[in-house]
Amino acid sequence: MKSRTTLLLTLVPTAFTLGAILLAVYFYSIELSNQQHRLLKEALLASKMAELRGYVKLARSALPAQEQAEGVADLLSRLDFGTDGYFFLYDDKGRNLMHPRQPDLVGQDLMEMRDPYGGTPIKDLLAASNQGGGFVYYYWNKPSERRTVRKLGYVEPVSPYRWMLGTGLYVDDIEQSIRAFDAQARANIHGGLLVLLAVSVLCILLISGTGLALNLRNQHRATEALRQLARRVVRSQEDERARVARDLHDGIGQILVSIKWLLETAMATQGRTTSPAAVLPGKLGSPQSFLQRALERLGQALLEIHHISNDLRPAALQDLGLAAALRSMVLAIGEEGGPRVRFSAHGAGGELTPQQGTALFRICQEALTNARRHAAAQRIDVVLLSASRRVILSVRDDGKGFNPQRAHAGGDGGSGLSHMRERMLMLGGTLSIDSTAAGTTVTAVLEPRGAA
CATH class of the missing domain: 3.30.565.10 (Histidine kinase-like ATPase, C-terminal domain)
Structure with missing residues (x-):
């Protein structure tokens, strides 16, 4: 029971600490992933904006050599990039002059056209162009998917034609790149947590095994020490009993035998004469002398008993x-x-x-x-x-x-x-x-x- 309690007292704090570390790492990883998500989104948008601005600058560099609008439109229609990357051209009244992906819009006045969400994309783009150029978010049909999605467009005015030249990128492509990054980040977090969890479980198993082995070894040592102590206590008790028996036999026993002999002698002497004066010199002596010697030996016996008793449990220790x-x-x-x-x-x-x-x-x-x-x-x-x-x-x-x-x-x-x-x-x-x-x-x- 003691070993089990010790093992639990070791494992519970260890498991709690490792769990707290795992939670801290998990929440820190999520927070770091969110920060990277924001930074990546900002970096991608900045990169795409610079890319759009560069495309428009490149297209404008080819325009001054052209004198006819038809020639300009024909040149721009061949300048596309990617699957859904193209240039568009409008006059200052909102009439479409060139659209390589939707030629049916050419010649139409789209100033008041509204998207499915109530927005006026052409009017907003012209407003940005009239201010010298800029970026505009709007909804437009995506040619490769034939659906209306959000788009980031960049436009600039074209002098002296009073045109608006622009291009754009669909935002869902940017968001798809961000989602791919988020998925990879989550996979990395989960993979790292699994590795940490495996290491934590391994540490707990190692601690458990080591603690159990140490407890078993200590328990075995303690049991063996108790056995040796019990054997020594028994041996000590037997030695003490042997010593007391030896003292009783060699001391008290011999004195009592001597007293018995003296008393028997006194009785035998008493049977021969009742007068101490009747005992002749050189004989055994009078009964009184034997009794006196027996009393002396009895005093020795009492003193010996006192010594033995004092060795077993000193009276002064108990009383004083x-x-x-x-x-x-x-x-x-x-x-x-x-x-x-x-x-x-x-x-x-x-x-x-x-x-x-x-x-x-x-x-x-x-x-x-x-x-x-x-x-x-x-x-x-x-x-x-x-x-x-x-x-x-x-x-x-x-x-x-x-x-x-x-x-x-x-x-x-x-x-x-x-x-x-x-x-x-x-x-x-x-x-x-x-x-x-x-x-x-x-x-x-x-x-x-x-x-x-």
């Missing part, structure tokens, strides 16, 4: 807190002789949980045991620092030091180090071991329950 328990342990070690041990506590941080207090106590206990038994230390400093956000326990000795990695791998003291690390790992703390030839420092850091 971690600092008092550590101080009591340091004082007990000092009474036993050996290295000098000094304890100091600073600050008053957040309240530790029972599990946290026990973990730090056991880590200190293990570090002190290692320093006394293996490091041949002469001085050990135990420092407990409590702050608002963390509690730090430091155990520093001046012993000969060791290699923590090698000790852990070789099993020589490695289980104790492993137990210390596992305790901190389960509680979310950290444990660091710095060991050199000049000594070893074990530092444990925990966040107390009352930390802000």
Whole structure:
């Protein structure tokens, strides 16, 4: 479930981001296409206008050598371009003098002729010619298609004949070129979006596959780590049980056997005489002496039970807190002789949980045991620092030091180090071991329950 949630948390933002990018690219492409459409239309119209103006200028350059209108009309009728490109000629009264595509119009007065939309194309063209020439949009019959379409015409006056010479291009040809451009632009946009979509899907698949593989590998590692931790916990419990059983057998068991023997001896002696004075010197002794020795051994048994109980769960730790328990342990070690041990506590941080207090106590206990038994230390400093956000326990000795990695791998003291690390790992703390030839420092850091 955790891997699936992590994968979803990775994929959803990625898919959303890629979708937003695709939408942004799409709308930007549409806007860019519209801008190009406008620019192309303007460029095409400007080009066509310049082309029409050039055609008329070219036709006029051939007119001065002609003196008869018939000759001029005959010359212009042969000057055509393209399928529907031709010149037309009118006098200043609107009478058609030449029309190569519609010869039936020649000689007709078309001044008041109207197109299907109510316009007067010849009157508008003459008005532009009388102003020295210009462009006019109007509707006219397209010869190649036999239908009336919009046309862009350009006219100029012809002196001294008082004629109007002009030509034109049908707008639908320009619009067809623009539509072809728009279609190609849309095809390019769609093709680019398909490529981006394919790349996005591929990226999502790669991210999904990579994330799934990483999650599976991490899950496998976490599962294996939990298994190893469980095995170590079980082994630690078994070791602790074995130690308690050994202490009970070797310590309490032997003392209880001794007490049993003393009591049996006292009873046997009591059966022979009831007076302590009756026991001769050099004999076993009086019943009171055996009972006295049994009481002494019973005191030893109680003391041993106290030591074992203190190892399992120190009473000072439960009743007085971690600092008092550590101080009591340091004082007990000092009474036993050996290295000098000094304890100091600073600050008053957040309240530790029972599990946290026990973990730090056991880590200190293990570090002190290692320093006394293996490091041949002469001085050990135990420092407990409590702050608002963390509690730090430091155990520093001046012993000969060791290699923590090698000790852990070789099993020589490695289980104790492993137990210390596992305790901190389960509680979310950290444990660091710095060991050199000049000594070893074990530092444990925990966040107390009352930390802000």
